Amino acid sequence: MSAVLTRLPDDTAERLKSRAQALAAWDTENRFRTLAVQGDVQQALAILDRLDAGGK
Secondary structure, three states, rough: OOOOOOOOOHHHHHHHHHHHHHHHHHHHHHHHHHHHHHHOOHHHHHHHHHHOOOOO
């Protein structure tokens, strides 16, 4: 296995990190909404608890 490392300028790395966080938040919200619509209240509340705790 091999790896390729690329050095990004700081501003580019920060933008990429910000977009990754936004994508994760969007995905979490969509998952929550899907579980809520399906009536799986316990799983939906567990996601909210993790978000409140700052976990992933």
